[in-house]
Amino acid sequence: MNTWKEECVFLLKKLGGHAYLNEIYKEFEKSGTRPQTPSFDASIRAALEKGSRESACFDGEELFYMVDGKSKGHYGLVNYVSNQIDLTQEDDEFPEGKLMLKKHLSRERNQMVITKSKQKFKEIHGHLFCEICGFDFFKVYGELGNGFIEAHHNKPISEMNDNEKTNINDIIMVCSNCHSMIHRKRPWLSKEQLKSIIKIKH
Ligand SMILES: [Zn+2]
Ligand SMILES: [Zn+2]
Numbered sequence: 001m002n003t004w005k006e007e008c009v010f011l012l013k014k015l016g017g018h019a020y021l022n023e024i025y026k027e028f029e030k031s032g033t034r035p036q037t038p039s040f041d042a043s044i045r046a047a048l049e050k051g052s053r054e055s056a057c058f059d060g061e062e063l064f065y066m067v068d069g070k071s072k073g074h075y076g077l078v079n080y081v082s083n084q085i086d087l088t089q090e091d092d093e094f095p096e097g098k099l100m101l102k103k104h105l106s107r108e109r110n111q112m113v114i115t116k117s118k119q120k121f122k123e124i125h126g127h128l129f130c131e132i133c134g135f136d137f138f139k140v141y142g143e144l145g146n147g148f149i150e151a152h153h154n155k156p157i158s159e160m161n162d163n164e165k166t167n168i169n170d171i172i173m174v175c176s177n178c179h180s181m182i183h184r185k186r187p188w189l190s191k192e193q194l195k196s197i198i199k200i201k202h
Contacts, residue, residue, distance in 0.1 A: 004047035006106050007033065009063055009077060018067050018076035021045065048075050061111055078109075101183070107153045107166050114151045117171040130175035132195050137175070149173045152182060154191055 002010070011027045012019060019027070025041050034040065049055040051063035054070055067074040108114070122128060128149040129136040137145030155170040172191050174182065178198075182189050 002033065002102070004043050005051055005061075005063060006102065008044060008047045008051070008075075009106065009109070010102055012064070012075065012077040018074065021048075021073040021075070024048075024075070061109075063109060104153055108151050108171075110166050113166045113168055113171060117151060117168040118147075118149065118173070120168060121173050128173060130178050131172045132174055132178040132191060133198055135175035135177070150176055150179045152179050152191075 007028065008024070011024050011031070015023060015027055021041075021044075024044060028034075028040065028044060029036065046057070048064050049057040050059045051061060052058060052066055052075070053062050054066045062078055065076050065078055066072065067076045118128065127136060127138065128147065130149070137148040139145075141148075150173075151171050152174045153166065153170055154172045155167075178194060182191075182194055
């Protein structure tokens with residue numbers, strides 16, 4: 001079973017990246033992923049609170065933000081825009097696709113691993129850039145792009161069991177375009193595969 005947080009991430013994705021609590025409850029009811037109990041809305045609310053920096057219950061894993069500020073019940077998904085991978089696009093050829101993507105994205109949101117792999121990458125290369133096309137957000141966007149890069153988990157989730165920890169060596173640094181292209185095909189392309197088809201290098 002998914003954790004409540006994973007459930008919330010999934011629901012917010014479905015709802016377009018942000019939603020009010022009552023919409024989230026409704027969507028959850030529709031999804032039927034869990035038996036309905038009288039306390040499910042409290043569980044959802046708690047998961048959203050824990051994942052929001054603005055909340056007193058914040059547990060350090062930043063997944064959500066409060067769109068209109070505290071106590072407005074409007075929640076957004078952190079990094080939603082930069083991680084625009086459309087869940088509705090999953091096709092029938094890969095029935096496991098939705099679950100795989102959900103797990104994949106949750107691994108890519110594991111902030112501790114991501115922060116460590118970014119740090120390591122910076123130590124080795126001196127700056128952050130896309131490992132596939134070389135795009136450097138700082139170079140192009142200046143201060144706005146400083147420190148920005150997306151992380152992609154290069155090991156197929158199908159080959160991992162649920163309890164396996166994410167190894168920082170399995171994380172690659174990618175720009176938003178390359179990340180979307182990796183996920184465009186099923187099964188997902190590897191770093192090497194995408195590198196070999198790319199035509200323009202930054
Ligand atoms: Zn790239
Ligand atoms: Zn990815």
